[in-house]
Structures are given as C-alpha cells and as structure tokens.
Amino acid sequence: MGITADICDVHKENVVLADSIFHSFGQKTSFSGPIHTVKVLEDNVLVKKALESIPEGSVLVVDGGGSTRCALMGDNLAAIAAERNLAGVIIYGCIRDSGEINEMPVGICALGTNPFKSIKKGEGESDVPLRFANAEWKPGAWVYADEDGILLADEKLQI
Template sequence: MIKTTDLCDEKPQQARVLAPLFMDLGGRADFQGPAVTVKCFEDNSRIKELSGQAGEGRVLVIDGGGSERCALFGDHIAEDLVCNGWAGVLVYGYVRDKAVLRGLPMAIKALGVTPAKSVKRNEGQVGLDVTFAGQTIASGDLLYGDDDGVVVLDAPRA
C-alpha cells in the first residue's frame, strides 16, 4: 500500500488531500483504488445495488450530503462489499452497526455512526462528480486512504 504521506511528498502538485473529517470504522484503515461515486441523500438504494456487484479493488465513494439523520449502510451491505471485492468505502455521511464493521477486513471511513436506518425510494445517482471535505472526486479518480487521511489523484488519462 502506498502511504498518503508519501504521496503528498512525492506528488505535491497532484495529491489532493480531503479535510480530516472521517472516522475509521472498519477493521482496516487503509485502502487504495479507483473511485466509484454515488450521490444519494438519506436513501441507500444505489449503495445496496453496487454492494452486490464485483468491486474489483475499487473504492466506493458515497456523498450522502453529510446528513446525520440516518445511516447509509450497516453490517449487511458492508459484508456484501467485502465479499464482492471492494477495497474500501468513503462515506460523507453516517453508518451503523459499528461493532460488526470494525470486525470486517475493509477500510470504512465515515463521518460517524447513528442507529437510524435510511429510507428506500430508489433514488440516487452513480458516476457523478461529488464534492465534499474540500475536494471534488470523479469516478475513476484514484483514492488512497490510511491512518493519516485520504488523498485523491486525478484519474489517469489515456
């Protein structure tokens, strides 16, 4: 795994650092891989759909608008993400089932924890650019996360 501090040292012009808002809630703190973005507000329908797909080492980036009113996923979706090969999850929002999440072999970074579940209205969009924690993340951008924070590099250009 490439350390976020090393990326910042080696690529100071390209490494975009997210504001330090996120708690480590999974059994690991580190992830790296291309981003898959989801924009949803208090509805985890798209997250549930993606959790059943092959992750292929990608990082699920969820823009939940920072809402504290409900968790965007918990133990069931997290277990699906692990089983399907996702490298990690970054949530601009809240999750639940913290005790189970910290036992999973995956990095899960979120704003915090709440017991309330989200609604299912079949809303949300996949693949949009999302902006939070001072940075914009596009699907395909490379995300690196560890104990020191989260760094984004623009997607490689062909």
C-alpha cells in the same frame, strides 16, 4: 510512514487532501483504488446496488449530503463490500452496526454513526462527480486513505 505520507513526499503537486472529517471503521485502516460514485440523501438503495456491481478493488464514494440523521451502511452492506473484495468505502454520511463492522475485513471512512436505517426509495445518482470535504471526487480518479488522511489524484500514482 503510511501510504498517504509516502505519496505526499513524492507527488504533493498531484494530489488533493480531503478535509479531515472522517472516522475510520473496519479492520482495514489503509486502502486505495479507483473511485466509483453514488449521490443519495438518506436513501441507501443505490449504495447497495453499487456495492453489488462495481469492480473488485474499487472504492465506493458515497455523497450522502453530510446527513447524520440516519445510516447509509450497516453490517449487511459492509459484508457485501468485504465479500466482493472492494478496496474501501468513503461515506459523506453515517454508518451503523459499527461494532460488527469493526470486526470485518473492510475499510470504511464515514462522518460517524447513527442507529437509524435509511429510507428505501432508490432515489439518487450514480457515476457522477461529487464535491464534499473540500475535494472533487471524480469517477475513475484514484483515492488513497489511511490513518493520516484521504488523498485524491486524477490517476493511479506510483510510490
């Protein structure tokens, strides 16, 4: 069993299951950690800034508004996540360079791929509660992701 199945067996009443709308990219198919958030629309400046600054072991959750018109992360930003030992990245939007990212020691969940790069205006918000995939993504809460799904909990759960 994966980590999410184990958590559901023990903590079903303490977790929320995000809608199964994400695809997995990178070599890490399972990850968990405290949430840090960014809310942007087709602009990845704050995504890069967060990848460079959030603590090791964290999960960056990006609310890209569900846009599939461009990518919010490519291989260069994925490399930052890998180098900084971030637990993972969840993007309510798209990535690009998926072939390269799939060879990297990262865990990324995104709606899909798009070869177009994002704009670079630096607009958006950081460290704010997000709502997408029928779940609330709160800074400091915990997320658990694997092949079976993505779970959210208000705190770190023991299994």
